[in-house]
Amino acid sequence: MAIIVQKFGGTSVADAEKIRRAAERVIKAVKNGYQVVVVASARGKQTDELIADALELNPNPPKRELDQLLSTGEQQSVSLFAMALDAMGYDAISFTGGQIRMITDSDHTKARIKSVDAERIHKQLDKGRIVIVAGFQGIDENENITTLGRGGSDTTAVVLAAALGAEQCEIYTDVDGIHTTDPRIFKNAAKVEQISYDEMLELTSLGAGVIYTRAVECGKNYDVKIHVRSSTEEKKGTIITHEVPQMEGVVVSGATVQKDMAKIGLVGVDNVPGNAAKIFACLAKAKVVVNDIVQTEVSPEKANLSFMIGISDLAAAKKAVEQIKDDIHCERIFVRDDIAEISVVGVGMRTHYGVADKMFSALAETKVNIDSITTSEIRISCIVSKDQAEQALEAVCVAFELDKPAEERAKKD
Amino acid sequence: MAIIVQKFGGTSVADAEKIRRAAERVIKAVKNGYQVVVVASARGKQTDELIADALELNPNPPKRELDQLLSTGEQQSVSLFAMALDAMGYDAISFTGGQIRMITDSDHTKARIKSVDAERIHKQLDKGRIVIVAGFQGIDENENITTLGRGGSDTTAVVLAAALGAEQCEIYTDVDGIHTTDPRIFKNAAKVEQISYDEMLELTSLGAGVIYTRAVECGKNYDVKIHVRSSTEEKKGTIITHEVPQMEGVVVSGATVQKDMAKIGLVGVDNVPGNAAKIFACLAKAKVVVNDIVQTEVSPEKANLSFMIGISDLAAAKKAVEQIKDDIHCERIFVRDDIAEISVVGVGMRTHYGVADKMFSALAETKVNIDSITTSEIRISCIVSKDQAEQALEAVCVAFELDKPAEERAKKD
Numbered sequence: 001m002a003i004i005v006q007k008f009g010g011t012s013v014a015d016a017e018k019i020r021r022a023a024e025r026v027i028k029a030v031k032n033g034y035q036v037v038v039v040a041s042a043r044g045k046q047t048d049e050l051i052a053d054a055l056e057l058n059p060n061p062p063k064r065e066l067d068q069l070l071s072t073g074e075q076q077s078v079s080l081f082a083m084a085l086d087a088m089g090y091d092a093i094s095f096t097g098g099q100i101r102m103i104t105d106s107d108h109t110k111a112r113i114k115s116v117d118a119e120r121i122h123k124q125l126d127k128g129r130i131v132i133v134a135g136f137q138g139i140d141e142n143e144n145i146t147t148l149g150r151g152g153s154d155t156t157a158v159v160l161a162a163a164l165g166a167e168q169c170e171i172y173t174d175v176d177g178i179h180t181t182d183p184r185i186f187k188n189a190a191k192v193e194q195i196s197y198d199e200m201l202e203l204t205s206l207g208a209g210v211i212y213t214r215a216v217e218c219g220k221n222y223d224v225k226i227h228v229r230s231s232t233e234e235k236k237g238t239i240i241t242h243e244v245p246q247m248e249g250v251v252v253s254g255a256t257v258q259k260d261m262a263k264i265g266l267v268g269v270d271n272v273p274g275n276a277a278k279i280f281a282c283l284a285k286a287k288v289v290v291n292d293i294v295q296t297e298v299s300p301e302k303a304n305l306s307f308m309i310g311i312s313d314l315a316a317a318k319k320a321v322e323q324i325k326d327d328i329h330c331e332r333i334f335v336r337d338d339i340a341e342i343s344v345v346g347v348g349m350r351t352h353y354g355v356a357d358k359m360f361s362a363l364a365e366t367k368v369n370i371d372s373i374t375t376s377e378i379r380i381s382c383i384v385s386k387d388q389a390e391q392a393l394e395a396v397c398v399a400f401e402l403d404k405p406a407e408e409r410a411k412k413d
Numbered sequence: 414m415a416i417i418v419q420k421f422g423g424t425s426v427a428d429a430e431k432i433r434r435a436a437e438r439v440i441k442a443v444k445n446g447y448q449v450v451v452v453a454s455a456r457g458k459q460t461d462e463l464i465a466d467a468l469e470l471n472p473n474p475p476k477r478e479l480d481q482l483l484s485t486g487e488q489q490s491v492s493l494f495a496m497a498l499d500a501m502g503y504d505a506i507s508f509t510g511g512q513i514r515m516i517t518d519s520d521h522t523k524a525r526i527k528s529v530d531a532e533r534i535h536k537q538l539d540k541g542r543i544v545i546v547a548g549f550q551g552i553d554e555n556e557n558i559t560t561l562g563r564g565g566s567d568t569t570a571v572v573l574a575a576a577l578g579a580e581q582c583e584i585y586t587d588v589d590g591i592h593t594t595d596p597r598i599f600k601n602a603a604k605v606e607q608i609s610y611d612e613m614l615e616l617t618s619l620g621a622g623v624i625y626t627r628a629v630e631c632g633k634n635y636d637v638k639i640h641v642r643s644s645t646e647e648k649k650g651t652i653i654t655h656e657v658p659q660m661e662g663v664v665v666s667g668a669t670v671q672k673d674m675a676k677i678g679l680v681g682v683d684n685v686p687g688n689a690a691k692i693f694a695c696l697a698k699a700k701v702v703v704n705d706i707v708q709t710e711v712s713p714e715k716a717n718l719s720f721m722i723g724i725s726d727l728a729a730a731k732k733a734v735e736q737i738k739d740d741i742h743c744e745r746i747f748v749r750d751d752i753a754e755i756s757v758v759g760v761g762m763r764t765h766y767g768v769a770d771k772m773f774s775a776l777a778e779t780k781v782n783i784d785s786i787t788t789s790e791i792r793i794s795c796i797v798s799k800d801q802a803e804q805a806l807e808a809v810c811v812a813f814e815l816d817k818p819a820e821e822r823a824k825k826d
Contacts, residue, residue, distance in 0.1 A: 016469040050489070056429040057493055058500035065499070068507055069492035072485035076463070079481035080470055086478070087471035094481055098511065099556050143512050 003125065003166040004029050007039040007135065007157035012172050012231045013077045014044035016084075022231065023084045025172065026130060030090065035125040037164060039135045039157040040081050042073025063108035067137075067147045071097070074134035074153070081132045092130040095120075097137035097145070102156070104138035104146045111138060111146035113155065118163040133160060151212025158215045162222030168239075169219070169226050173210050176230040177237035180402035181206070181255045185390050188403035193236070195253055196243040202345040202379045205256045216240060243347055249410035251348040251355055252400040257393045258341045259386055261291075262314045263371075264321060265306040268331030271297060275328045276305065279321065286320040288313040292374045292381070302331075306372070308383075311337060339371060340389035342396060343381040356380050362399035368392040416538065416579040417442050420452040420548065420570035425585050425644040426490045427457035429497075435644065436497045438585065439543060443503065448538040450577060452548045452570040453494050455486025476521035480550075480560045484510070487547035487566070494545045505543040508533075510550035510558070515569070517551035517559045524551060524559035526568065531576040546573060564625025571628045575635030581652075582632070582639050586623050589643040590650035593815035594619065594668045598803050601816035606649070608666055609656040615758040615792045618669045629653060656760055662823035664761040664768055665813040670806045672753045672799055674704075675727045676784075677734060678719040681744030684710060688741045689718065692734065699733040701726040705787040705794070715744075719785070721796075724750060752784060753802035755809060756794040769793050775812035781805040 006029065008022045022038075029036045050069050054061045061069075078094035085092035100120050104111035124131045135153025138146050148155050154171060161169035178200070179189040195203075197220035204213050211228055219226045219240060229237025247253075269275055276295065283290055292308040309317050314337060321333055342363075349355050356373075359380055363370060368391065371383040384392045396402075401409050419442065421435045435451075442449045463482050467474045474482075491507035498505035513533050517524035537544050548566025551559050561568050567584060574582035591613070592602040608616075610633035617626050624641055632639045632653060642650030660666075682688055689708065696703055705721040722730050727750060734746055755776075762768050769786075772793055776783060781804065784796040797805045809815075814822050 016466070019470060053429070053489075053493060054496055057432060058496040060500075061496040062499050065492045065495045065507055068495075068509075069489055072488050075485050075488075076466075076482055079478045080466060082478045082481075083467055083471040083474040086475050087473075094478055096481075096558075145509075 001033065001035050003037065003164050004034040005037045005039060005157050005161040005164070005166045005169045007153060007169065007171050008041065008231065009153065009173055010041040010044050010047070011174055013040050013081065019077075019081055019084045020088075022172065023081065023088055025231070026085065027088060027090060030130065034167075036130050037121060037125070037160055037166070038078075038081060038130065038132045039153055039160060040074060040077045040132060041135050041153040042070075043077050046073045046076075064144055067108045067145050070147055071134070071137040071145045074136050078132040078134045085130055085132075090130055091128060092132055093124050094132040094134070096134045097156075098139040098143065100133060102138035104140055104148070106140040106142075106144065106146065108144075108146055110149035111140070113138060113148070113159050116159060116163050121160070121164060151214060154212045154215035155218055158218040158222070158224050158226065161224045162218070166224070169224050171211055171215075171226060171228045172231035173228060174231065175210060176233055176235065177228050178203075178206055178210065178240075178254070180253070181393060181397050182257065185257065186394050186397040186402065189397070190403055190405050192238045192253060193406055194239045194241065194244070194247065196247055196347050197240060198243070198378055199253045199345050199347055200240050202343070202376070203254045203256055205258055206254055211240070246410070248348050248351055250346060250406045251352045251409075252344045252346040252402070253348075253406070254346075255342070255344045255393060255396050255400065255402060257389050258343075259389055260311045261308050261339060261341055262311045262335065262337040263306055263308050263339055263383065264317055265304065265334040265336075266321060266325075266328075266330045267304050267334065268298070268302045268329075269305055270329040271299075271301055271303040278324055278328060279305065282320045282324050283317060286316045288317045288320065294372060294374065308341070336371075338386045339383050340386045340392075341381050341383055342389065342392045343379055344396060344400060345379045347378050349378050349380070358399050359396055362395040363392055366391055366395040368395065414446065414448050416450065416577050417447040418450045418452060418570050418574040418577070418579045418582045420566060420582065420584045421454065421644065422566065422586055423454040423457055423460070424587055426453050426494065432490075432494055432497045433501075435585065436494065436501055438644070439498065440501065440503060443543065447580075449543050450534060450538070450573055450579070451491075451494060451543065451545045452566055452573060453487060453490045453545060454548050454566040455483075456490050459486040459489075477557055480521045480558050483560055484547070484550040484558045487549050491545040491547045498543055498545075503543055504541060505545055506537050507545040507547070509547045510569075511552040511556065513546060515551035517553055517561070519553040519555075519557065519559065521557075521559055523562035524553070526551060526561070526572050529572060529576050531573075534573070534577060564627060567625045567628035568631055571631040571635070571637050571639060574637045575631070579637070582637050584624055584628075584639060584641045585644035586641060587644065588623060589646055589648065590641050591616075591619055591623065591653075591667070593666070594806060594810050595670065598670065598806050599810040599815065602810070603816055603818050605651045605666060606819055607652045607654065607657070607660065609660055609760050610653060611656070611791055612666045612758050612760055613653050615756070615789070616667045616669055618671055619667055624653070659823070661761050661764055663759060663819045664765045664822075665757045665759040665815070666761075666819070667759075668755070668757045668806060668809050668813065668815060670753055670755050670802050672802055673724045674721050674752060674754055675724045675748065675750040676719055676721050676752055676796065677730055678717065678747045678749075679734060679741075679743045680717050680747065681711070681715045681742075682718055683742040684712075684714055684716040691737055691741060692718065695733045695737050696730060699729045701730045701733065707785060707787065721754070749784075751799045752796050753799045753805075754794050754796055755802065755805045756792055757809060757813060758792045760791050762791050762793070771812050772809055775808040776805055779804055779808040781808065
């Protein structure tokens with residue numbers, strides 16, 4: 001019998017009525033002949049409430065105890081979910097992370113999964129039961145409860161789908177799938193039927209609040225087909241899967257804008273070996289994550305260097321580079337926090353030319369100036385002024401016809 | 414180093430302020446040189462709220478899932494308790510029942526403890542940590558979470574005190590100890606300084622809401638000194654312990670009234686071997702707990718038989734005896750639900766005479782008629798009319814001077 005994993009987030013199990021509705025989705029899959037494993041998050045705002053309870057007692061609660069506390073949220077929802085299925089006439093059993101030996105490292109509040117006892121789940125499925133597993137949590141080698149950090153329930157679901165050899169992992173959410181771009185900016189954004197793991201990873205912000213990067217990475221590593229779909233509507237959502245030939249026909253799968261970024265530039269740095277290493281060692285020590293590093297030679301003796309960071313890291317990054325400014329004979333440091341990054345992503349770029357040209361033209365026509373450009377194999381990003389971010393995204397979306405379904409665009413290319 | 418176990422009930426950990434106050438009691442014991450193990454119940458009304466959540470989804474929730482749900486209440490309070498101690502500068506670690514291998518049978522919602530891993534707790538205590546254990550819960554051999562039923566946290570505390578060889582087990586509550594009788598009826602009821610396990614077991618109703626019978630039984634079996642005391646006041650409460658010689662000086666330790674009882678009488682039953690067995694087999698089958706059985710011969714051929722039951726079992730018991738009425742040739746069945754039982758209890762009765770006399774005289778003087786009398790080695794109980802129950806109790810309390818401390822009464826006897 002084929003297995004399916006269904007993950008329901010906090011909003012999908014927020015109250016009795018919603019749990020019952022989610023249970024109906026599960027029963028539908030059972031009736032379609034599947035063995036079903038459900039992964040549930042904590043109900044509604046419960047995790048936030050528990051964190052508030054903790055902070056009232058301790059502004060800096062020990063992480064082990066925080067995990068011990070937060071893991072109760074999922075434990076409650078899975079037992080309630082099992083009760084709902086029982087009331088509807090279906091045999092169900094709930095498990096905590098510990099009960100299925102979801103073993104993680106001991107990095108509390110952001111633990112990584114090492115292994116899981118799929119056997120215990122198979123045994124229950126083979127008895128004809130629906131298995132409900134608490135997302136977001138595991139235990140370390142010493143039986144301490146751990147949690148997986150933000151989006152942990154998605155990761156639990158994908159890891160279980162991999163371990164159980166499930167046909168697919170369904171992520172139920174309050175939107176109907178992934179869109180070609182943010183519909184709040186480009187209101188005609190089309191729903192994406194199918195997208196590759198790599199594209200999804202480049203389009204992180206499109207998945208924001210829907211599916212977490214770590215779960216997509218996991219899906220990629222274990223080749224788990226992930227189906228992001230609506231918990232209230234029946235229709236198909238977005239399938240995230242490995243790259244299939246027909247994807248190449250689509251040049252651009254999606255476009256994003258990121259506004260929470262800043263750029264730091266170091267002008268006139270001594271062009272000697274080891275200076276770049278010094279700079280980034282210094283930033284790593286300050287725990288700043290750096291993206292899009294660009295170095296250009298301005299003379300045989302001097303180079304300019306710039307990089308992007310999250311805007312929340314700006315103060316720490318600035319302090320870090322100022323400390324080594326003299327050491328590397330940097331003439332001047334500049335900071336830009338008035339920028340945004342527009343990106344287009346598509347595996348089809350590997351085999352199609354003219355993508356960059358089309359993007360730059362679209363930006364030029366709408367009078368958006370490009371500060372700088374970076375690319376990866378399947379992505380082109382332009383840094384533009386923050387106040388032009390939305391018109392820039394819209395121009396790009398129109399140019400690549402992101403309001404149309406992928407099939408239609410594929411035919412034309 | 415001596416170990417002390419401190420148990421805090423739901424009202425003592427109901428909110429952040431109360432958790433902090435309880436934590437201060439713990440720190441005081443640490444400063445007095447003890448290694449401290451805390452047992453905590455779920456916060457305030459949380460268990461009731463979780464039960465309501467369950468019933469909303471399933472009027473008859475599977476017991477395994479109910480235990481999975483309810484055990485989260487204690488898990489939350491112990492992690493919060495540990496966070497509070499950490500904030501106050503003390504190293505603490507919380508454990509669920511499962512984490513200290515509190516192994517029980519699989520009788521969900523009323524499981525019995527089989528063993529506990531004291532080693533894991535000793536290891537933490539020896540690191541200088543305060544150990545906080547979730548009361549009321551354990552796991553069975555298959556890692557299913559179980560709960561111990563009403564008063565389970567008291568039982569957890571006493572079992573841990575036994576397993577750890579603790580000096581005593583302190584039960585913190587919102588009263589200052591056990592009283593000689595119910596202060597709502599006899600307002601001058603004295604606090605009992607010291608009482609034996611056997612007396613406490615006979616005086617169940619005096620412990621109602623303060624300490625549970627099963628915990629007292631456990632204390633008796635493992636000889637754990639139990640100290641019932643106020644969570645808000647510093648003064649000593651009531652010590653429940655094995656019988657010590659000075660207890661014998663006190664004839665009566667306490668008096669109770671029970672109003673939730675009924676009496677069933679079978680008049681003119683055939684006086685042949687096997688009839689009594691038939692009656693009580695029939696009641697056992699109906700799951701009715703029977704007390705105070707009295708049989709009297711009225712003629713060589715006929716006997717009268719009566720027994721007491723909890724009033725909630727009355728309908729079931731009546732139905733059961735009516736079914737075998739003809740089989741045992743019973744002439745008539747009578748039922749009394751307008752009765753109450755007045756009891757006096759004391760280990761001193763074993764060596765003192767005149768107790769029954771004093772009790773009956775007190776009742777006679779206040780014009781209370783005695784329906785029937787039953788006794789055990791340390792108890793005398795009289796069945797009286799329910800509408801005279803309170804004046805009967807008061808008369809008995811006055812006769813035995815239960816408004817005075819035990820020492821004073823002991824001297825006079």
